[in-house]
Amino acid sequence: LGPQITPDVTRVSRDGGYSVLLNNEIIWLYDDTECLDQDGKQLSFVSNTAAYAKDANKNVSILVEFGVEAVGKDKKTGKTNYAILADTTVATGGWISFSPDELEFNEKRKGIERVAICKICLLIGRRPGTSPTPYSTTQALLFAPLVYVDNKPQDPSKEYQARGMTLISIAASSAGPKVDRQGDLIISGLQVAYGGFSSVLGYTSTAKPQDLEDRDVYLFGMTEAGLQLARASVGQLADFSKYSFWDPTQLKFIETPPRLNEKDFKRVYLPGTFSSGSIFYSPYFNTFLMIYFNKHVDSTFRIRFLDLNTPVGDDPIWPKQGKRGKGIAPEDVEALVKYAWSSEQELYKSPPAKGGFNYAGMAHPEYFNRQYFAPSLYPKGTSASERRNRWYGFGLVSEKKAGGDGKHLLLSWTSQLRGGFGSGIYQVQLAKVEFDTIPSNPQGDFPSAAVSSSMPTLSLAPSVQGPSVTPASPSGPYTLPSKPSSTALTSTGSAGRITQQWWSPGSLLLLQRCRALVGVLVLLIGWVFGDGVW
Numbered sequence: 001l002g003p004q005i006t007p008d009v010t011r012v013s014r015d016g017g018y019s020v021l022l023n024n025e026i027i028w029l030y031d032d033t034e035c036l037d038q039d040g041k042q043l044s045f046v047s048n049t050a051a052y053a054k055d056a057n058k059n060v061s062i063l064v065e066f067g068v069e070a071v072g073k074d075k076k077t078g079k080t081n082y083a084i085l086a087d088t089t090v091a092t093g094g095w096i097s098f099s100p101d102e103l104e105f106n107e108k109r110k111g112i113e114r115v116a117i118c119k120i121c122l123l124i125g126r127r128p129g130t131s132p133t134p135y136s137t138t139q140a141l142l143f144a145p146l147v148y149v150d151n152k153p154q155d156p157s158k159e160y161q162a163r164g165m166t167l168i169s170i171a172a173s174s175a176g177p178k179v180d181r182q183g184d185l186i187i188s189g190l191q192v193a194y195g196g197f198s199s200v201l202g203y204t205s206t207a208k209p210q211d212l213e214d215r216d217v218y219l220f221g222m223t224e225a226g227l228q229l230a231r232a233s234v235g236q237l238a239d240f241s242k243y244s245f246w247d248p249t250q251l252k253f254i255e256t257p258p259r260l261n262e263k264d265f266k267r268v269y270l271p272g273t274f275s276s277g278s279i280f281y282s283p284y285f286n287t288f289l290m291i292y293f294n295k296h297v298d299s300t301f302r303i304r305f306l307d308l309n310t311p312v313g314d315d316p317i318w319p320k321q322g323k324r325g326k327g328i329a330p331e332d333v334e335a336l337v338k339y340a341w342s343s344e345q346e347l348y349k350s351p352p353a354k355g356g357f358n359y360a361g362m363a364h365p366e367y368f369n370r371q372y373f374a375p376s377l378y379p380k381g382t383s384a385s386e387r388r389n390r391w392y393g394f395g396l397v398s399e400k401k402a403g404g405d406g407k408h409l410l411l412s413w414t415s416q417l418r419g420g421f422g423s424g425i426y427q428v429q430l431a432k433v434e435f436d437t438i439p440s441n442p443q444g445d446f447p448s449a450a451v452s453s454s455m456p457t458l459s460l461a462p463s464v465q466g467p468s469v470t471p472a473s474p475s476g477p478y479t480l481p482s483k484p485s486s487t488a489l490t491s492t493g494s495a496g497r498i499t500q501q502w503w504s505p506g507s508l509l510l511l512q513r514c515r516a517l518v519g520v521l522v523l524l525i526g527w528v529f530g531d532g533v534w
């Protein structure tokens with residue numbers, strides 16, 4: 001679908017691109033945002049910004065910016081230049097404000113280092129960005145990384161150093177998106193960055209479904225070995241001492257957090273490599289999906305689904321086919337520890353620009369989906385027929401012709417128009433994926449993707465087979481195939497068709513380490529030779 005469009009400002013370079021639907025507004029969040037004039041001269045620069053989708057039905061790409069100011073006229077054309085938060089410096093924050101202590105630190109260390117709040121912080125490795133998690137139809141929560149930025153690092157890989165995670169709440173008003181810090185440092189940089197990869201809210205295992213205040217949030221954090229998982233109630237998110245942590249060896253949550261550098265895959269919730277992603281409930285497949293970029297710097301979206309035919313343990317409440325054998329609802333987050341994730345599949349390879357690989361790959365399930373909110377997030381007294389949000393994306397596909405909520409999915413990523421430390425130009429790009437009808441093939445791969453775009457190379461084969469999944473119906477059950485316990489997937493390179501290969505755990509680990517080494521070498525070569533050549 002090409003890049004996002006920002007008509008309110010002269011030129012903008014930004015990365016990130018996370019979103020949430022609140023109060024009938026789609027809020028987009030970004031990290032480093034630099035506004036430029038037509039000659040590339042900097043007009044403003046802040047660590048984070050936010051925007052609304054202008055009219056998500058007419059054109060999903062156009063944004064409405066906030067905090068836009070006139071900053072003089074262009075010398076050549078005489079036209080007025082416009083920039084975002086031009087009266088805010090990078091040291092004083094951005095859309096998410098700094099605490100008094102952070103402002104004082106930045107003032108004292110001016111020109112040497114600074115504190116920043118950014119949701120992607122790519123170079124930190126363990127601090128990915130993610131989209132906010134709604135806890136009602138009007139409010140959402142987000143864990144955002146706090147980092148120290150070295151202005152003149154001797155080692156470019158140490159430009160960013162983790163301080164930890166802060167928690168913010170987000171709301172939407174007619175005057176623009178609003179944000180409130182819920183404390184300062186919630187999770188120390190010495191812990192896993194829980195909530196930094198994704199968060200999912202739902203029922204507790206003991207509370208009654210109508211007790212919204214007692215809902216649990218499952219918080220996914222990324223490490224070098226894979227994803228770790230913590231759990232906390234909504235009302236205790238700001239108190240890390242109240243968190244519990246998933247122990248795969250005991251198949252239960254415990255009070256002791258895992259080591260940040262845990263390398264034993266048996267003690268990792270989901271072993272693998274991840275850099276950014278989304279975990280959400282799909283009403284089309286009636287299970288949770290995970291769509292993400294890994295660290296192989298190949299600009300490729302991967303996908304996994306929660307396999308309801310592969311229970312973990314022998315809990316009688318969670319047998320095959322879901323809770324009590326009747327599937328799972330959006331609020332059934334406990335299923336995330338009761339079933340195994342499918343093996344990794346390639347979903348879509350996004351086209352990189354001249355500056356190098358793409359990053360910050362995200363899915364945006366609020367588009368093409370009237371069941372974005374879990375039913376329990378609506379106010380009490382809301383009828384079942386009214387527990388539906390508006391349809392967004394009509395200009396691309398109408399609700400009538402869509403084939404069901406969640407059959408189509410919006411993807412985004414950050415494209416490097418020009419690479420390089422401190423001189424890069426970045427742009428958020430979009431694509432639309434449509435899932436195929438799934439044939440009955442227990443040994444097949446995940447559903448293929450047909451990508452709608454005006455850009456070349458943005459298409460995949462329409463006939464790649466997937467697992468046996470019956471698309472969601474109002475009352476019908478669904479089935480997902482069982483999967484082998486140890487798989488890895490590779491692309492044959494033939495029009496997007498994917499084939500399975502089988503690996504032992506030892507050879508798979510060796511392959512992952514070799515691919516990671518190649519990625520590091522690519523980055524080093526790009527840094528040494530510069531000029532955006534990666």
